[in-house]
Amino acid sequence: MPHPVPSAVTYAVVPYAPGAGPSAWPEELRRIARPEVLERWGAVDRAPHAPRLVTVPGGGGWAAAALVTARPGTAYAKIVDAVGDVPAAARAVVAYAEEQGLVQVVWEGWTVSGEEAAAAGFAPLRPPLPGGTDEPAGPRTGYVRWTAGEGVAEPAYYRQSTHFSCGAVTALLAQVRAGVVRPESLDREAELTLWRDATNFPACEPVGLGVAVRRRWPSSSVEVFLDTEEPVLLDHLDGDEREWRAVLQRASRTDADRLGVPVHGRRLSLAELREAVEAPGRCRHVLLLVSLATMQGFDVPHWVLCHGAVPGAVVVEDPWFNTGAGETWVDAHLLPVPDASLDAMSLLGGEVRVRGAVLIDGG
Template identity: 80%
Template sequence: MTSTYAVLPYDATAWPPELRRIARPEVLERWGAVDRSPHAPRLVAVAEGDGDGWSAAALVTARPGTAYGKIVDAVGDVPAAVDAVLSYADEQRLAQVKWEGWTVSAEDAAAAGFAPLRLPLTHGREEAADEPAGPGSGYVRWAAGEGIAEPPPYYRQSTHFTCGAVTALLARAQAGAVPRQALDREAELTLWRDATNFPACEPVGLGVAVRRRWPTASVEVFLDTDEPVLLDHLSGDEREWRAVLQRASRSDARRSGVPVDGRQLSLTGLREAIGRRRQHVLLLVSLATMQGFDVPHWVLCHGVVPGAVVVEDPWCNAAAGETWVDAHLLPVPDASLDAMSLLGAERVRGAVLIGPG
């Protein structure tokens, strides 16, 4: 890998003249069309052999609290730019580098050691038409030969509140219990309707809904509190009737044989469940670190690599330049995932483990 590169600040209001000489205007226009500042944008540049100008450059971004870097585009001498990004990623000990397919061909990506990502199931569908579709392709290169042999499909939730249902459907699709083509808005909303605490899905209710939908699957809930959860923003009657429903979910769990473990699931236990026991873990996290707002959100934990857990996030923030490439096969360092999955003042962790069946 090359070592003659520089990592420079990104400023869409003042492109360096060296960049303007090698990047097409439409590429720079797309780079500056959104506020990428929440995702630490930086330019990785390779100098000309004589030191006069740049031979190559790449725009690299990533969600905070994660273990990847994303090439939005590489310009100029593309192989040299990508080589520089890979060197940078290696120095930063990142688990992977992704590459959005705005301008790169599948052949060039493969030549650089990147594997293609499967297109999202919602790509181009009518229900997702209110959000940018993102690039028509994406690629990933894992560090040290790591990776996920049979990744789940990517499906973007079609509402602001159906993340729990989507993560459960993705887990069952990866397990072969749901055909990938059956993951659509009807399936998403139907499962959400069975699991919701209006509008969120709390852990026990979600676990019970999974058991109802797939009776032969093993389901276990971890929730280290007996109190209602996800209700901190509510008070009075609005809080009370949802608390009644959560107590009803506990009764449903006892009747249907879904165990609710009152211990806090550790990160060691989570990694073991995924790696050795081949379980899927639906995990509640706060989006404060990754997106800047403290909202509870379900993600699917389905793979482990050294130092990080690989998740599917069914939501991405297009306003910050995110696309499905960011949210699919997303590596989150153990320490980050540990912190972001402790919710509320009581630092409670909620998870639903789904085993084979």
């Protein structure tokens, strides 16, 4: 639930120098930040996420500062760490987020305690489920504060263990949230088993994913929205490599008809998507195919789970995050994406843009 912020919060936003070592930091910052904190800040190139310092004046320099980043095309700000007067830094970041029209502030739990976060109006995030990858997943704890709306119910978070199993993971996360799958049963075996049933090698296209969900959970209501009858996600292929995958996509449509999975040959609108995930008393989820060009800088298709909405933004679970740019699970969990951004990034293809979505209704 949003917490009021005092109107008279004085702060300044200072550019961050990516890759700069501790000795390159301003004296005002080195005076209030521990060397190991600054070392972690400079250990990765955070430039793709517009890193900045939100500072609070005091004592002839800075009384507090916070390193703040965020994915492009989203509606949140992330506090990597707050140093100096931590409560003052948190108030400053929240005020900054509100002035920027952001709906959420999250806080990585590298150095902040649960008590400090709670005192600043932040709620603890559920720890992520154990994943099937050895890549570092970030801090053990994280915190969230909504600045718009009441927030949304928090699902479990799980990171995909491969570069191609995002569709399977989003479907499993939807079923965990619906109570169909136990959280402890979501592991790499479950992930790869569902991916094997849904894959078009290696990607999961919308019809095949919808069919795999119905096969795995026959009692789940599943609908597919895809505004083309042509094969999708094959623009990077030609010749036989394209044709045999197209054969499998046609077979998926036959399976959908046999299993009673509706395949709507039209585009799911953002208004319909919001209506689905906001339906009172229902547990409806939309698996949405997006391009990562805006959020990550590379134009590859990727599945995310849309499970809630706040004013101006849809809240998604992204089962992948970019550790090379300083991301952790805190960036990908309860991620608010403005309606216009989501509308743009969910149109894929070349000259003819299409949208693929799978609607799962848990009742």
